[in-house]
Amino acid sequence: MPHLTWWANVVTDAGHHGGGPRSDLARASLRQSDARLGAFLDHLDALGVTDRVTFVVTADHGFEGSDPQVRGSWTPALDALGISYRDEGPGLVYFL
Numbered sequence: 001m002p003h004l005t006w007w008a009n010v011v012t013d014a015g016h017h018g019g020g021p022r023s024d025l026a027r028a029s030l031r032q033s034d035a036r037l038g039a040f041l042d043h044l045d046a047l048g049v050t051d052r053v054t055f056v057v058t059a060d061h062g063f064e065g066s067d068p069q070v071r072g073s074w075t076p077a078l079d080a081l082g083i084s085y086r087d088e089g090p091g092l093v094y095f096l
């Protein structure tokens, strides 16, 4: 089993770019992405390794505008993790 790997699921990005936010295509892409994640988790369960896997879920971007009233810093939450990190700016954090 690898120590580190990643799984990139671009179906939601393609669906939203292709059909636009809240479109039938976008919603279908979410259902498909959910099904693919379910198959992946079922596979890990079948291998008996799910409890040994740490999942980090990220997104490349969203399609809704951000709420300008929501401001803040990741620093307190990152500091509370008790692990080394480097915050490179909006949305880009390296865990060391």
Ligand SMILES: [Zn+2]
Residues within 6 Å of the ligand: 013, 017, 060, 061
């Ligand atoms: Zn995109």
